[in-house]
Amino acid sequence: MVSAQPTQPSPSAALQKIAAQAAARQKMAVPQHRRQQLPLRVGTRGSPLALWQTRAFLTRLTRFCPVLRDMNAFQEHLINTTGDQVQNRALAEIGGKGLFAKEIHEALADGRIDFAVHSLKDLETTLPDGLVLACTMRREDARDALILGPGLTPGDDPADPYSALPYGALVGCASVRRQAQILHVRPDLRFGLLRGNVQTRLDKLAARQCDATLLALAGLRRLGMEDRASVVIDPNVMVPSAGQGIVGVTVRESDIELRELLSAIEDYEARAVSTAERALLAELDGSCRTPIGGYARLLTPVAGPKSQLHLTGLVASEDGTFLLKREIVGSAADAERMGRELGHSLRADSPSDIFTD
Numbered sequence: 001m002v003s004a005q006p007t008q009p010s011p012s013a014a015l016q017k018i019a020a021q022a023a024a025r026q027k028m029a030v031p032q033h034r035r036q037q038l039p040l041r042v043g044t045r046g047s048p049l050a051l052w053q054t055r056a057f058l059t060r061l062t063r064f065c066p067v068l069r070d071m072n073a074f075q076e077h078l079i080n081t082t083g084d085q086v087q088n089r090a091l092a093e094i095g096g097k098g099l100f101a102k103e104i105h106e107a108l109a110d111g112r113i114d115f116a117v118h119s120l121k122d123l124e125t126t127l128p129d130g131l132v133l134a135c136t137m138r139r140e141d142a143r144d145a146l147i148l149g150p151g152l153t154p155g156d157d158p159a160d161p162y163s164a165l166p167y168g169a170l171v172g173c174a175s176v177r178r179q180a181q182i183l184h185v186r187p188d189l190r191f192g193l194l195r196g197n198v199q200t201r202l203d204k205l206a207a208r209q210c211d212a213t214l215l216a217l218a219g220l221r222r223l224g225m226e227d228r229a230s231v232v233i234d235p236n237v238m239v240p241s242a243g244q245g246i247v248g249v250t251v252r253e254s255d256i257e258l259r260e261l262l263s264a265i266e267d268y269e270a271r272a273v274s275t276a277e278r279a280l281l282a283e284l285d286g287s288c289r290t291p292i293g294g295y296a297r298l299l300t301p302v303a304g305p306k307s308q309l310h311l312t313g314l315v316a317s318e319d320g321t322f323l324l325k326r327e328i329v330g331s332a333a334d335a336e337r338m339g340r341e342l343g344h345s346l347r348a349d350s351p352s353d354i355f356t357d
């Protein structure tokens, strides 16, 4: 990945450059789709969560650079992705990685949009040529939440978040990572497919299509539905997905001005932890049916290259009979190397058939 480390630009300088470039390009009569001019078009999925995240990101950007708000600088561009269209099958079945991003990448590469807002956990570790991750936003809570259906009440032992589930209960869940970690401690539970956006899943749960489901707490919180979480699961008990709770923004690699502007609002901690988690994921190179967890945090209160970074990695088999969890601690400046090292060690000690389809 190419990582730009431009010096902190003044927002208005960055914007002036964008405006000057746009004017110059117009004179040069470059093809319409290559012209960068205001408004900048921001690509997003159309789900309520994606829209919330996009608006939160734009709010952050315009707070940093208020002139952008007055200029009506941004235009939302909704993109319906394969992941959104196919609701009746497990994501793994329909081709796995990057299903929520493919159409968005294409729009970005074609110049139909200028940048795109993603849930980082849905973004593949290797982006298409010419696209870069320009900015990672402050992480929302990374933990997973268990949501119990009507009539079930949570127990109070944080080490056993599943105690409310009766023997053989049906858990609606489309994530092999969550399924494997639960089956490892509760092999009696049954799993059924439950897909759709957050609200759809909660509706299906209310309609008793299953006894419980799991969702990222971050999504519930952003949608104002945190109270629906029956149990928030400790990240040591259920290792979250790499990038969970983090919003990332992609742009064309060649778009230096936009990259400068976005790097100015990047959250250092989110960048460090997501770099470690994504390096771990990339090194493990699992298939979409490989349960993989990756969760990093900084151990020092002030985020910077001297912070200590703690990374947990997990690999399991889908049925939870095999599960390997390891940790590594090092300097945040070494996030990428730590992720690769931990990924390598986990892979070396796991059965190889876990990584193939």
Ligand SMILES: NCc1[nH]cc(CCC(=O)O)c1CC(=O)O
Pocket: 119, 120, 121, 122, 214, 215, 216, 217, 218, 219, 243, 244, 245, 246, 247
């Ligand atoms: N795969 C869907 C998805 N992508 C991001 C989130 C939640 C928000 C986040 O993790 O940032 C969710 C829903 C979920 O897993 O509950």
